[in-house]
Amino acid sequence: MSLDAPYAPADETLIDGLLPQAKTSPETRARAERLVQGIRKARTRIGGLEDFLRDYNLSTREGLALMAMAEALLRVPDEATQDALIADKIGAGDWAGHEPSDAWLVSAATWGLGMSNRLLRPSDTVTGVLGGLTRRIGAPTVRTGVRQAMRFMGHQFVLGETIEGALKRARENEKRGARHSYDMLGEGARTQDDAIRYAKAYAGAIDVIGRSAGNRPLPDRPGISVKLSALHPRYEPRNRDAVIAELTPVLRDLMERAKSFDLNFTVDAEEQERLDLSLDVIEAACADGILDGWNGFGLAIQAYGKRALAVIDWIGRLARREGQTLMVRLVKGAYWDTEIKHAQVEGQDDYPVFTRKAVTDLNYLACAERMLALRPHLYPQFATHNALSIARIIDMAGDEKGYEFQRLHGMGEALYAVVAKETNVPCRIYAPVGGHRDLLAYLVRRLLENGASTSFVAQAGDDDVPVADVLDLPTDLASMPRHPNIPAPAALFDPRPNSKGFTFGDRPALSKLARAMRNAPEAPTPKAFTKADVTAAMSRAAAAFPAWRDTAPAIRAAALRRAADLLERDRAALMSTLAREAGKTIDDGIAEVREAVDFLRYYADEAETLCASRTLPGPTGESNVWRARGRGVFVTVAPWNFPLAIFLGQTAAALAAGNAVVAKPAPQTPRIAARAVALLHEAGVPQDALILAPGGTEVGQALTADSHLAGVAFTGSTATAKAIARALAERDGAILPLIAETGGINAMIVDATALPEQVTGDVVLSAFRSAGQRCSASRILYVQEDVADRMLDMIAGAAATMRLGDPMDPATDIGPIIDDEALDRLKAHVAEHRPRFQAKAPEGRFMPPTIIELGRNEKLTKEVFGPVLHVKRWRANEIDRVLEEIAATGYGLTFGLHSRIDATIAHVTARVGAGNVYVNRNQIGAIVGSQPFGGRGMSGTGPKAGGPLYLQRFVEEVVVSTDTTAAGGNASLIAMGESR
Numbered sequence: 010m011s012l013d014a015p016y017a018p019a020d021e022t023l024i025d026g027l028l029p030q031a032k033t034s035p036e037t038r039a040r041a042e043r044l045v046q047g048i049r050k051a052r053t054r055i056g057g058l059e060d061f062l063r064d065y066n067l068s069t070r071e072g073l074a075l076m077a078m079a080e081a082l083l084r085v086p087d088e089a090t091q092d093a094l095i096a097d098k099i100g101a102g103d104w105a106g107h108e109p110s111d112a113w114l115v116s117a118a119t120w121g122l123g124m125s126n127r128l129l130r131p132s133d134t135v136t137g138v139l140g141g142l143t144r145r146i147g148a149p150t151v152r153t154g155v156r157q158a159m160r161f162m163g164h165q166f167v168l169g170e171t172i173e174g175a176l177k178r179a180r181e182n183e184k185r186g187a188r189h190s191y192d193m194l195g196e197g198a199r200t201q202d203d204a205i206r207y208a209k210a211y212a213g214a215i216d217v218i219g220r221s222a223g224n225r226p227l228p229d230r231p232g233i234s235v236k237l238s239a240l241h242p243r244y245e246p247r248n249r250d251a252v253i254a255e256l257t258p259v260l261r262d263l264m265e266r267a268k269s270f271d272l273n274f275t276v277d278a279e280e281q282e283r284l285d286l287s288l289d290v291i292e293a294a295c296a297d298g299i300l301d302g303w304n305g306f307g308l309a310i311q312a313y314g315k316r317a318l319a320v321i322d323w324i325g326r327l328a329r330r331e332g333q334t335l336m337v338r339l340v341k342g343a344y345w346d347t348e349i350k351h352a353q354v355e356g357q358d359d360y361p362v363f364t365r366k367a368v369t370d371l372n373y374l375a376c377a378e379r380m381l382a383l384r385p386h387l388y389p390q391f392a393t394h395n396a397l398s399i400a401r402i403i404d405m406a407g408d409e410k411g412y413e414f415q416r417l418h419g420m421g422e423a424l425y426a427v428v429a430k431e432t433n434v435p436c437r438i439y440a441p442v443g444g445h446r447d448l449l450a451y452l453v454r455r456l457l458e459n460g461a462s463t464s465f466v467a468q469a470g471d472d473d474v475p476v477a478d479v480l481d482l483p484t485d486l487a488s489m490p491r492h493p494n495i496p497a498p499a500a501l502f503d504p505r506p507n508s509k510g511f512t513f514g515d516r517p518a519l520s521k522l523a524r525a526m527r528n529a530p531e532a533p534t535p536k537a538f539t540k541a542d543v544t545a546a547m548s549r550a551a552a553a554f555p556a557w558r559d560t561a562p563a564i565r566a567a568a569l570r571r572a573a574d575l576l577e578r579d580r581a582a583l584m585s586t587l588a589r590e591a592g593k594t595i596d597d598g599i600a601e602v603r604e605a606v607d608f609l610r611y612y613a614d615e616a617e618t619l620c621a622s623r624t625l626p627g628p629t630g631e632s633n634v635w636r637a638r639g640r641g642v643f644v645t646v647a648p649w650n651f652p653l654a655i656f657l658g659q660t661a662a663a664l665a666a667g668n669a670v671v672a673k674p675a676p677q678t679p680r681i682a683a684r685a686v687a688l689l690h691e692a693g694v695p696q697d698a699l700i701l702a703p704g705g706t707e708v709g710q711a712l713t714a715d716s717h718l719a720g721v722a723f724t725g726s727t728a729t730a731k732a733i734a735r736a737l738a739e740r741d742g743a744i745l746p747l748i749a750e751t752g753g754i755n756a757m758i759v760d761a762t763a764l765p766e767q768v769t770g771d772v773v774l775s776a777f778r779s780a781g782q783r784c785s786a787s788r789i790l791y792v793q794e795d796v797a798d799r800m801l802d803m804i805a806g807a808a809a810t811m812r813l814g815d816p817m818d819p820a821t822d823i824g825p826i827i828d829d830e831a832l833d834r835l836k837a838h839v840a841e842h843r844p845r846f847q848a849k850a851p852e853g854r855f856m857p858p859t860i861i862e863l864g865r866n867e868k869l870t871k872e873v874f875g876p877v878l879h880v881k882r883w884r885a886n887e888i889d890r891v892l893e894e895i896a897a898t899g900y901g902l903t904f905g906l907h908s909r910i911d912a913t914i915a916h917v918t919a920r921v922g923a924g925n926v927y928v929n930r931n932q933i934g935a936i937v938g939s940q941p942f943g944g945r946g947m948s949g950t951g952p953k954a955g956g957p958l959y960l961q962r963f964v965e966e967v968v969v970s971t972d973t974t975a976a977g978g979n980a981s982l983i984a985m986g987e988s989r
Contacts, residue, residue, distance in 0.1 A: 010292060010326055012285055014319035016515040017352070017359040020368065023315060024490035030374040031482050033397070037404045038480065044396035044427050045476050048469050051423030074098040081762040081909040082159055087795040088152065089885040090761040090910075095155050097910045166419040167194070168440035172214045175442045176221050179231075186429075187438050190232040190273060190338075190415070191218060194443025196766040197238030200806025207239040208259050212266055214442070219270025227305050228336065228388055228413065232273025234309070234439075235263060237287055242810045244279075246286045246513040247596075247819045257293045264294060268303045273336055278309040280344055281361035282351070282514030284316065288323060300331045304388070307336030312373035313345055313362040321379045321387075328386040338390040338415060339376055341369055353498050356510025356603060364492035366464075367483050370398065377402050384411045392439060394421045395465045397480050403432055415439050420466070502938055505610050508603035509577050513596075519819060523595070525581035526817055532586045532680040538704040543671075543711040546700045550642045550669040551717040553697035558639040558667040562620040564693075566613035569661055572692035573609040576602055579688065583653060586681045588816040591652050592824035595817070597779050600934065601654045605685070607937035608658035608955065615960050616665035629982050630974040637964035639667030640746075641719025644702075644712045646733075648725045649827055650782045652678035657685050658937075658954055659722040659748075660699065664689075666963035668719065669698045673712060675725075677827055679703040713737065720746040720963065724784075727751040727947045748962050750942070750949040752784045752872040753902030756895045757932060758791045758888070758917065759800065763907035769803045771931040772878070775905065777808060777858045778933065780823050781876035782831075785903045785925070785933045785942070789869050791891050794882040801860070801880060805846035808858035813850050825854040826875060832856060835875040845880070868894065888913070892920050902944035905932035922946065924953060 033041075078098035085091045169175030172191065179189050193214055198204035215233055222230050238244040241256045260276075267274035276291055291308060300306055310320050321337070328335040342348075348362045363369045373393070380389040381402075391402055392415035399414065406412055414436045416425055425436045468474045491497070501507045513519055538546070557565070576583065584598035593601060625633040643663040647656035656674055663670045674682030679701075686701045702708055713721055713736050723733055730749040737745050757775065759768050775787035792800050816824035826832040835856050839847070842861045850857035859877045863869065869879050883891050895904070904923035908914055918926050924944035925935060935942035941956025943949050952958035973981070 010288075010323060012288055012316065012319055012323055014316040016281075016316070016512070016518070017357055017361040018315055019359050020315075020363060020365075020490040023372075024368065024487060027368065027371040027375055028487060030371040030378075030401075031486070033401065034404065037400045040403065040431070041397045041400035041480050042476050043431070044399060044424055045469050045479055047427035048396070048423050049472055051426070077909055078155075079159055081764070082156060084764075085761045085795075087761055087793075087885055088149070090793070090795070091152050091156070093910050093912065094762050095152060097912050099155070166441070167443060168418050168438075169442050170444050172217045172442050175440055176217065179438075179440065182438055186435065188229060188231065188413070188435060189438050189440050190234055190275065192234045192277075192439060192441045194441050194447035195236075195239060196447075197236065197244065198240065198242045199766055199769045199803055200242050201810065202806055203803075204240050204242050204259075208263070211235055211239075211263050215263065215266045215270065215272065215274075219266070219272055222270060222272065227271060227273065229435075230270075230272055230305070232275060232305065232336075232437075233267065234275045234277045235260075236277045236279065237290060238279055238283070242807065244283065244286070246282060246516065246519070248812075249286055249289065249516075249820075251820065252286060253289055253293050256290055260290060260294045261299060264299055264306065267305065268299070271303065271305060273305045273307065275336065275338055276308040278311045278340065278342070280351070280514075281311075281314055281316075281348055282512055284314070284320070285514060285516050288320070292327065295327065295331060300333045300335075302333075304334040305336060306333070307338065307388070307390075309338040309340055309392075310376065311340055311342035311362075312376050313342035313348075313369040315361055315363065315372075317372060317376050318379055321376055321383070325383045325386055328383075334385055334388050336388045336390055337380055338392055339373065339380060340392045341373060349495060352512075353501050353507075355498070355512050356507050357498050357512055358509070359497055360495075361514075363490075364495045365483075365486070365490065367486055368490055370395065370482070371486070373398055374401050374405075378405055381406055381409075381412065384409065388412065390415050390437065392416070394424060394469075396424060396469060399424070399428060403428075403434065406434075413437055417441075424469075505614055505938070508573075508606040508610075509580075510603055511599045513819065522581055522584075523817065523819055526585040526588065526595075529582040529585035531589060532582075532684055535679050535683045535701060535703045537676075537679075538702050538708045540707070540711045543702060543708060543715065546671050546702055547642060547712070547715040547717040549697045550671050550700055553695055554639065554641055554669040557664075557669055557695060557698040560667070562617050562665075562667070565665055565667065566617045568689070568693035569609045569613040569665055572661075572689045572694070573606045573613075575688045575692055576606050576609070576685075579684075583681065583684060585817070586684055587653060588824070590678050590680050591649060592780070592816050592827065594779075594821050594824050595819050597824075598816075601651060604651075604654035604937060605657040608654065609661045611938045611955060612658075612661045612665040612960060615957065616667075619960050619964065620667060625968070627970075630972065630979040632969075632971040632973055634969045634971075636967055636969075637666070637961075638967060639663075639669075640963065640965050641668060642715075642717045643668040643670050643720045643722060643963065644715075644718060645670055645672045646709055646712075646721065646723045646725065647672070647674050647682070648784075649675035649677040650779070650784070651724075652681045653685055655724045655750075655954075656682050657689075659724065660685075660689070662954075662960055663720075663722060663963050664694060664699060666960050668963055671700045671702050671712060673702045673704065673709055676703070676705045709733075710736070714740075716742075718745060719743075720748070722748040722963075724750045730949075746962050748950060748952070748959075750784070750944070750954060751902075751947065752874070753900040753923075753944055753948040754788050754869055754872055754895075754898045755786060755900075755903040755905075755923070755932060756789045756791060757787050757905030757907070758883075758891060759793065759796075759907040760888075760910070760913060761793045761796045761885070762909035763796075763929075765796070765800050765803050767929070768800055768907050769807050771905070771907070772804050773807045773811070773858075774931045775933050776878040777811060777823060777876040780826055780856060781878075782827060782874060783933055785935065787878060787903075787905060787932055788873060789863075789879040789881065791881050791883050794884055797880075797882045801845065801862075804878075805860055808846065808860070809848050811848065811858055813848075813855045813857060823855070823858070823876065826856050829854065831874065835873065835877060838873050839877060868897075870898070872900075888917065889920075892917065896922055899947045900944065901946040902948035903927065903932045905930075924948065924951075 082094055168178050193210055198207055218231050240259050241252055244252060264274055310317050324335055324337055352360045380387050389412040416436060418438050418440045468479045499507050580602050583602050587593035587598045620637050622634055622636040625635050627633045645659040660670050660672045683701055689699055690696055713733055721733055723730055730751050734747055737747055811822040812820055813823045814821045832854055839859055844859050845862040846860040848857035856875050861879050863879055863881045901922040901924055903925045904921050905927045906917050907929055914928055925942055937955035941953035943951055943953035952962055
């Protein structure tokens with residue numbers, strides 16, 4: 010069954026259908042007010058997660074510091090890094106000045122953290138007494154105390170470290186009539202071993218829960234939630250066929266176990282990009298009568314998703330088809346911040362989630378109404394801590410039964426105590442289960458989900474906020490359904506339009522694009538230039554230069570913007586050529602087209618500003634007019650690894666500044682260059698102002714030796730850049746500019762505070778995407794030795810899941826190496842070492858992901874241009890030595906750092922000499938106008954491509970100074986008159 014809904018419709022098209030949910034009867038309003046008052050009257054001895062969120066919300070330094078420390082501390086194995094993290098985070102907050110709380114947990118935490126602050130920072134105390142105490146008891150005491158505080162916090166908000174422990178604690182709740190659904194904490198699988206381990210953990214938990222469940226019938230029986238991303242290391246829509254084939258049997262096995270115990274089994278909701286895939290897996294798993302006689306299967310639906318109503322209709326159709334009642338948990342959604350950024354980065358048409366919390370609340374009610382209407386095919390489970398939502402649902406449901414509420418363990422106890430007094434509607438506790446390493450990450454997610462000072466959870470417990478303010482919805486939703494401070498993805502760089510992107514989660518769009526790429530005709534190969542062709546081309550360009558230079562900057566810019574639109578029009582054909590000629594996968598192809606579009610639009614904007622004439626100040630009777638204009642004929646020399654984006658970026662910059670251009674593509678990729686030049690001509694760039702010059706080294710040498718040359722923009726190897734620089738220096742005549750961007754031995758440093766799963770994703774992407782054939786790719790990884798084994802095993806396991814093959818296949822991660830010569834160089838380098846890991850590769854021109862571990866005294870002295878990652882270990886006190894080793898290479902292009910310690914981040918980023926520094930993310934994919942790209946030393950001359958200084962190297966400055974009194978006097982001064 011297909012999900013009949015657009016992936017990301019505009020908020021404005023949906024709001025009219027949701028506004029009726031804003032109407033609340035006086036009786037329902039009164040019930041909601043009683044619920045809020047019940048929250049405020051309740052005062053517990055310990056305090057719950059609501060108390061913590063209210064006192065340490067994310068608008069405070071203390072809340073942010075606590076979140077960062079909770080996320081990282083318990084996974085750090087070595088004491089030195091623990092001490093550094095504690096000092097860094099506790100030092101960031103004013104714990105002593107924090108207002109006292111009625112909740113013992115909050116007060117105790119505040120006191121403990123404040124005491125730690127004094128112990129770790131004695132210079133900040135009022136007296137020096139505690140300074141001596143620090144020296145006597147030492148950092149280990151502080152360390153132990155803070156780690157215990159983190160564990161105690163986790164104990165309050167996670168039901169148990171093991172399923173047995175959680176069941177023991179749950180029995181007290183069950184005596185009061187509570188139901189439970191257990192959530193086994195943990196990140197999604199990164200390796201196949203992870204997936205196997207999680208599947209075994211789920212199976213074991215189901216057995217333990219089932220044996221303890223007794224004879225209660227559904228829906229009173231307990232349940233378990235399962236994350237599909239934990240059961241497959243590549244749970245991504247691009248891998249749909251493999252996921253369905255490999256994951257469905259695993260899911261069916263778990264379902265059959267849960268069915269044998271008649272348990273509630275819920276497939277958890279994940280990111281919107283995975284929604285269609287999740288439904289496909291669920292439908293496949295529900296085949297062959299597995300649901301017969303079992304009313305416990307279900308899924309979670311996120312109300313912040315714009316397709317939530319369509320998902321409810323989908324699951325309703327499945328329930329009718331199977332003839333069973335399906336349990337459906339409705340939640341607001343826990344990944345909102347991720348969804349917003351993901352849509353912006355991908356350049357989607359719009360967001361797949363609502364951007365205003367109030368609109369999500371309305372959609373939640375609309376979804377609740379739809380689910381209640383589908384009883385008994387569905388058994389609705391409403392997970393919410395919002396008093397108004399609860400009151401409205403009770404009102405909608407009427408006297409009919411067949412639904413329940415759900416709350417998080419550690420939250421909502423006072424709220425649902427009032428609900429229990431007023432109704433017979435049961436409440437199920439969503440109970441997280443996991444070890445300390447996982448439970449603190451869970452706490453962080455709850456902080457992000459509910460920790461804003463404006464959230465319902467925060468305001469409902471704040472006596473200073475009037476109850477009406479807690480319950481009232483904004484009155485401007487009809488006119489402003491989207492958040493005013495969150496621009497649509499297309500308007501991210503307003504007024505410059507963001508390039509149009511693509512998401513693999515939009516299956517119809519993916520199918521259309523893949524089909525169009527395969528059906529696109531092959532582009533013809535342009536004829537290679539001879540030396541005579543070079544001479545003729547340079548002469549033609551020189552003749553065309555004056556007219557193009559004198560063309561108004563706005564007209565030149567308009568041509569580049571039209572070219573950008575044409576690239577988006579012909580996206581599929583361009584991506585097809587990139588795949589066939591350069592081995593670009595679909596995700597690499599769409600990224601390259603987008604970057605080329607962004608270059609065209611960005612340089613168009615920059616040129617209109619830079620090349621506009623301006624009057625400079627001076628004495629009366631004198632006119633001083635400044636302007637920037639093109640230098641002449643620029644030769645642009647592009648590489649094969651970005652044969653469209655860099656080719657067009659260099660060319661567009663030169664053209665925008667008013668230069669004529671002779672553009673030389675790499676000999677491996679002339680066809681995509683020919684397509685790009687044709688589109689620029691179609692957009693209005695004169696034929697002779699832009700000339701394509703295909704060919705090899707001899708063509709490049711002839712171009713840089715021609716007498717008409719006014720400058721060179723080059724991207725490629727350091728050796729070639731130096732050869733061009735020498736050739737230009739030896740020429741007679743003017744000193745010509747060389748703008749060069751070359752390679753690098755790009756390093757990434759990872760310390761023990763970094764999240765292994767995040768490091769794994771970022772390293773795999775940085776080192777192996779595009780078959781490692783990026784100048785920005787990670788070449789060497791320095792990992793703190795305390796965590797190195799686990800990190801490297803996870804990275805290798807993730808690399809092993811990557812698929813090499815046909816670049817037009819959406820499931821392909823890595824395409825072929827550019828040519829046999831490059832492949833032979835890579836094989837020779839690997840043969841000189843004993844790889845720690847090497848994946849399998851199919852027949853053909855493929856190099857598999859490879860990891861080579863270097864000894865302490867070994868160094869990487871050359872750029873290895875392929876999917877080969879070198880790794881070295883370092884000790885906790887050696888970060889400066891590592892930085893010195895990186896600097897000694899002489900390169901300075903990209904650098905990555907993974908750390909949760911702000912002091913480490915500040916120290917490293919201040920010392921490292923790379924042009925582009927990336928912290929806690931991957932180190933590839935610089936964004937035009939946002940992350941200008943380029944290096945220093947042997948990595949380039951600057952200025953940075955896609956940055957505000959780039960065009961300045963393509964122009965010459967002219968100032969025209971005129972004595973306006975030459976005709977006999979200063980008429981303007983005399984005519985000025987006097988002020989009154």
